[in-house]
Amino acid sequence: MMAHPTDRSAVCAYGLLLCCDLILWVTLVTVLLWCKGTFILGLSSLWAFRALSWNLLNKVSSVLVDQSLQPLLKRWMTLLCFLPAVFDTLRTLVSGGVCGFSPVPEPAMVVLNAVSATLVYMVWEMAFPCNGSKRDAKKEKKEQEAKALLTRVIQYSRPDCFHLGAAFLFLILAALFESCIPYYVGKIIDVLSGEYQHGNFMWAIGLMSLYSLGSSLFTGLRGGMFMCSLSRLNRRIRHMLFQNLMKQEINFFEENKPGSLTSRLVSDTDKMGRSIAMNVNVLLRSLVKTCSMLVSMLSLSWQLTILTCIEMPLLALLQNHYNTHYQKTSRELQDCKAEIEQVASSAINAVKTVRSFRAEAQEQRRYEEALEKKLKVLTCKGINSAVYLLLRRVVSVSLKVAMLLLGRSLISSGQLTSGSLLAFVLFQKDMVTNMKHLVYVYGDILNTVWSAEKVFQLLDRKPKVTEAGVLVPQKLEGRVTFDNVSFSYPSRDGKALKSVSLELSPGKMTALVGPSGGGKSSCVCLLQRFYEPQEGEVLLDGVPLHHYQHQYMCSQIATVSQDPVLFSGSIKHNIEYGLHGCTIERVKEAAKKANIHDFICKLDQGYDTDVGEHGGHLSAGQKQCIAIARAFIRNPKILVLDEGTSKLDINTQVAVQEALSGSAGQTLLVVAHRLQTIEKADHIIYMEGGMVMEQGTHEQLMAKRGRYYHLREKLFILDSEQQN
């Protein structure tokens, strides 16, 4: 395990190497003094000296210091050795003249170099920790995962490379133009405070306005391009996510609440794209601006530039603490939001049930508790951010005061004009913000990328049902066989069906009867392939169901349930749901068979009448009629009525029965509690406890005097009592 930069052994190693470096500087100065000007330290000699120092320090560290500290020390030694050479080279390029280390190193600059190298090293280590340093293995793994997620988000942005390329170009132009503005503001002040020359004044104002206009134009274009690529990315991800959601097995929707799924689909996708795009935008803008400003500031005053650079590590330390807390609360907040959405949507969707059970107060309490939880997290987040802002302000103001004092003494010594000081102050303000963004925005990208994790989890999820086959037979007889089928729901331990074997014959009506929980609806679910049996097989014309193409299966099997789901939209839309290019005549014909046509005609807007959310504008019986029409219009080979006529009045039931008997060759499965409805069935199967107990015709079962007989007796007595 590697050491941490602040470990005691690491601090001792820094001290040792720092002493060695000082000895090297002292030796160099002694040699220079001894040569009395016959040898001076030019830029190339400075680079050579620092390269030699780096080599020597490395040797010392490899001999005297523990191996575990080597990766940490390498970074620091590199900064310590090469910062002076980089600094003097930049100064020579920008302003020429005397530098800090050549021709003779200034002692103050040597000390300043050690301090700034250590501060820069701290920032570097915090922003991009060295792989070798001792870190939480869990944290490291998470970071790797975050990087992988980020790469994936970037890959998804590939189709928008044109928009992104244009956005980056505008971003660079905007940043360059913006960083020129303070320089010309300073020039204007100098012209005004010195001997006034109108030409110079107009020239400076003209250039400043030009750069301001250019910066605004390119900023606008950059924003537009980023928004455009972001919206495209969002649309693509949401489309893919929804597509994959629709493929999932039914159990997935039972395990995941609708509120949290819609939250992934809506807010997480949005957040993912927005936060990453924003951060990349900020990262690049800050990078370009920081570089161009650093050059401008060095050209104005290197002393003030160094002072400015000290602010950064201090702010970085604060930010690092704040970020850790921010990540934690952000995650908590996200969970709270999902919970609030879930509580509200479940109560609103089931408002009738809530009201009928007088559970309004209970639902209000649940909602209030969820809100309270969110409020607590928000308060904690607020306090933390207030403390952070205060400390940040204190650091900034202290350094600003120091900078102004130093600026004043530079002006008195003639090294700076007041206009340049103003320009520097303007640069400095922007510079600190940009450097801070630069260092931390990368970390922030890794943090915000976690919203992408949840989206990708859903995107990658493979449905846990065997993929549908490709079988599309020309002719289907419609014989359904349950061959020794055993099944338990994924969310339950016990078996819902135990070795069930039964057959549904074409052109016949088969009825499933029995007490509640007997397994009747489970059989229907398996027939629709909502679930897969653990043992045995469900066969259609002797072929397992999963061999058939999904679309084909849906066109051959239609189900009407006790509480059919209608979608908000017209009656026509609900009847022809899932069919393409259906004529109104076919819709009317199906509605007539379901005995609902007359009712629809009486409505003001006829077939265009909106049924409301979940068909809320219709009665339960009318909803069932529309669902029956929806099944009839498909002319399915296999029709399943799972208590599908239970809410119809007697006239409608008769009409539907007639329509059903008119469809020759259709396999009809009826699940019913009211035994009168199935007395005419060709075959009756009695199920209890997930097993087939009895089967035969009504007469055969009555003659047997078994469970069917007793159930019928019970229901008969109950019916007579109700009538009396």
Ligand SMILES: Nc1ncnc2c1ncn2[C@@H]1O[C@H](COP(=O)(O)OP(=O)(O)OP(=O)(O)O)[C@@H](O)[C@H]1O
């Ligand atoms: N989605 C589900 N998840 C877990 N268990 C379920 C689910 N649906 C039904 N069950 C369980 O499976 C068993 C069989 O239920 P099923 O709905 O098939 O009975 P049923 O005969 O149709 O009952 P009913 O006549 O009341 O509709 C029951 O014990 C039930 O609790």
